[in-house]
Amino acid sequence: MQKLSHSSLYAFIVGTDISKESLDVCLIRTSDGSLYYQKFNNNMQGFQRMKAWLKSYGCELETDTLFCMEHTGLYTRRLVHYLMSRQVAVWLETPLQIKRSIGLVRGKDDKVDAERIARYAFMHQNKASLVNLSNLTLEKLKDLQANRNRLLKALNSIKTTVKEMLSVDAASGKTLQRVNKDAIKGLEKSLEQVEQKMSEFIESDTELKKKYDLVTSIKGVGKVLAITLLVYTHGFAKMEDGRKLACYCGVAPFEYRSGTSVYGKTGVSKFANKELKRILYLVSMSSIQYNQEFKKYFKRKVEEGKPKMSVLNAVQNKLLHQIVAVVKRGTPYVEKLDKI
Known part of the structure; x- marks a missing residue:
């Protein structure tokens, strides 16, 4: 088995290629540079089996372990939450960044991808951007923001249809207005609840609340722009320029x-x-x-x-x-x- 040689900040580096149903895991034990591979289900039972497998090589899934994975949205969420609960260092890297670091490659294989991620994390661990509690809050805000956009789109669609019908056929327009009255009220109520929940999440996170207050101190910058910027910049950790x-x-x-x-x-x-x-x-x-x-x-x-x-x-x-x-x-x- 091929071994790696390099000074390391962590005792164990774990590269993980994640799909909807499975995890392809490559472990690098930095004390001797050995690489090990195994496949698990992407659920709690799979996480428990992965924990036992890692333990067999001396990895106790603690603060001396760095998990690196590509940011693939919902599929990474359960694993990230599981690792964060155990205080494991988690690094979510963009697929493009890893791909560019590797250079020209041909073909695709989950096992090979896991090894490439592990090697990338091993070589660039000093530049790792770790997930923290604020990242989890931003994750919730992103979900609520997406939900808000869907509600707003549905609400505007109904209102526009009613308005256009009123302008060309008053009788039919009033009928549409009457039958959609409850739907419009319901959507407006849901929008209000979503925005309230977003405010609650920001209030509960000291770091995000401070940045939110700073951004909204500029006249004209309101809740929507401030939250959207916080979400897309990862709390201004990704774009400081x-x-x-x-x-x-x-x-x-x-x-x-x-x-x-x-x-x-x-x-x-x-x-x-x-x-x-x-x-x-x-x-x-x-x-x-x-x-x-x-x-x-x-x-x-x-x-x-x-x-x-x-x-x-x-x-x-x-x-x-x-x-x-x-x-x-x-x-x-x-x-x-x-x-x-």
């Missing part, structure tokens, strides 16, 4: 030119988080009306001849930089009209 966050949201400008013959307009990339971009647009529209800093900035730039949409995009960019700045600094935002 304003430029990167602006790029992720699709509001960072990029030049389009090559040599002397290709020279296009500076624009934003289409590769972006569409949900965040939509929310940012709505917030920027509100900001240029009620936030005096952005109101003056927008007015001045438009008077200089800048296109309104271009200025609005710049407002969104500035807003994101302000958000990142207050989170990094750890103090609420202070309005400074003379700097706009």
Whole structure:
């Protein structure tokens, strides 16, 4: 069996390839560099068998163990919760990051994938971004946010249908309005309960509550944008740079030119988080009306001849930089009209 040689922060490294039904587990015992492999079911019975198997090689599933797995959404959840309850270090890495570190590979095999993840974790363990209690809160917030989006979509769909029917056929419109009255009230009540539960989760997490308060200290930034940013940035642990966050949201400008013959307009990339971009647009529209800093900035730039949409995009960019700045600094935002 092939052995690895490398200084290690952990006594045991476990690479796990996760699917809906099973776990492919590769253990690296760092004391001698030995690799071991086994397959288990992705359920509590499988976790117990995995625990016994790891114990046979000296791994007690404690703080000296690092579990690394690709972030595959729901399929990782049960295992992560099980490991967190035992205070095991858990590293959820993006599949693209692991794939790029490996280089060109051919074919796909779960056993090989587990070994590749284990080797990746072994070589890069000093850069591991570990799951903490705030990550679990963000997980709950993400579920509630997805549920809120579905409820909002259903509510808007019904209201739009009723409104359109009222405009072309008043009698049929009133009938639709009457039969959908309870459905609309029910959806609105569910939306209210979801938002209340999201607020409760934030209040219960000291770290997230602090960041939430910092972000919402900026005039115009409300609950929806603050929570969405917390979810997608993992509590600002993934994107601590304003430029990167602006790029992720699709509001960072990029030049389009090559040599002397290709020279296009500076624009934003289409590769972006569409949900965040939509929310940012709505917030920027509100900001240029009620936030005096952005109101003056927008007015001045438009008077200089800048296109309104271009200025609005710049407002969104500035807003994101302000958000990142207050989170990094750890103090609420202070309005400074003379700097706009």
